[in-house]
Amino acid sequence: MVTAAQIKTYHFLPHKYGAELLLDLGRIETLKNYVLDRTVHQLSFYEIVFIEEGSGTLSLNGTIMSITPGTIIFISPGQVRRWEIEEKIKGYTLFFEKDFLHLFFSDELFLYRFQYFHQYSHPADIKIDQASFGKCLELLREIEREFRQIQNDSNHLIRSVLYQLLIILNRYYARIYNVQRDTYIHADFYRFRSLLEKKFLEDQTVEDYTKMLNVSSGFLNKICRQFSGLSAQQMIHHKLISEIKKALHQNKSAKEICYEFGFSDPSNFNRFFKKFTYTTPLQYRKNI
Structure with a gap:
C-alpha cells in the first residue's frame, strides 16, 4: 500500500533563471529530476505535457490514460499521478x-476559464492530429528560444x-469533448469552480x-450546464469523487x-x- 509519507510533492523552482520567473519549459528526456518512474507523486503547480514519442500510461487521480505520440496531458495542482513507461518518452x-x-x-479566476484544468467529469488528456500538434510545438519552441536568451522583458513575451x-x-x-469553449461566459460559473476547489x-x-454567489439555484444550474454539461450538484459530486480517490492513495482508513x-x-x-x-473504496484501494 502507498502511504501518505510516500506521496512526494514537487514544488516549482522560481529562481532557476536568476529573477523570479514562474514558468518553465523543458524537454522531458533531458530533465534529470523529472519523475517518469512508478513513483507516486503530486505537483504544487500546473503542468501540460506534450508527447512526441514513446508509449505507456499515466495514472492521474486513479484515472488511467494511455500515452501515444500526439497526446497532450493537463495536470492541475495536487493531483496524484504515476507513470508506467513502456517505450522511452520524448516531448515537452x-x-x-x-x-x-x-x-x-489581474484575474484570480483566469485558469478556471479553461476546460482542461480542474476538470473532473471529462478526461485530462487529448490526442490530436499531427498538424494541430505541430502548431503547439511551434509555440513551445518560441518559448524555448526565449529561455535561451532571457532578457528583462522575456516574461512578457513568454506570457503572451x-x-x-x-x-x-x-x-x-x-x-x-463537445463542451463549451467560450472562456468568457458568466463569471459566476468561474467563481463557482474556484469556490468548489476551496x-x-x-x-x-x-x-x-x-x-x-448570491444567485438562485436555477441560475447556477443553467450556467453550469451551459459550460460543463453538468448540473451544479453533479459538479460537486465529481469533485468529491476526485478528492476521495486522492485520499485513498494515502494511508487513511475508509472510515x-x-x-x-x-x-x-x-x-x-x-x-x-x-x-x-x-x-467500493476498499476495492479501489486494492486496485491501486
Whole structure:
C-alpha cells in the first residue's frame, strides 16, 4: 500500500533563471529530476505535457490514460499521478505557477476559464492530429528560444505566447469533448469552480454555493450546464469523487476518509463512491 509519507510533492523552482520567473519549459528526456518512474507523486503547480514519442500510461487521480505520440496531458495542482513507461518518452513539459498569469491579468479566476484544468467529469488528456500538434510545438519552441536568451522583458513575451497556446488548447479540448469553449461566459460559473476547489469539504450542497454567489439555484444550474454539461450538484459530486480517490492513495482508513468528507456513516460513504465508480473504496484501494 502507498502511504501518505510516500506521496512526494514537487514544488516549482522560481529562481532557476536568476529573477523570479514562474514558468518553465523543458524537454522531458533531458530533465534529470523529472519523475517518469512508478513513483507516486503530486505537483504544487500546473503542468501540460506534450508527447512526441514513446508509449505507456499515466495514472492521474486513479484515472488511467494511455500515452501515444500526439497526446497532450493537463495536470492541475495536487493531483496524484504515476507513470508506467513502456517505450522511452520524448516531448515537452510546460509548467507554471498560477501567479504567472493571475498577477498579469489581474484575474484570480483566469485558469478556471479553461476546460482542461480542474476538470473532473471529462478526461485530462487529448490526442490530436499531427498538424494541430505541430502548431503547439511551434509555440513551445518560441518559448524555448526565449529561455535561451532571457532578457528583462522575456516574461512578457513568454506570457503572451503561453496565453495563445492555452486558448488554442482550449479550442482543441472543447471540440474533442463537445463542451463549451467560450472562456468568457458568466463569471459566476468561474467563481463557482474556484469556490468548489476551496470549499468542497465543508460545503457540498448547491444551496451552500448559491448563498456565497448570491444567485438562485436555477441560475447556477443553467450556467453550469451551459459550460460543463453538468448540473451544479453533479459538479460537486465529481469533485468529491476526485478528492476521495486522492485520499485513498494515502494511508487513511475508509472510515477516516468517510468522516473527513462529511458522510454520516461508512455505509453511506460506500454507496456514494460505488454509485460513481462501480467499485467500493476498499476495492479501489486494492486496485491501486
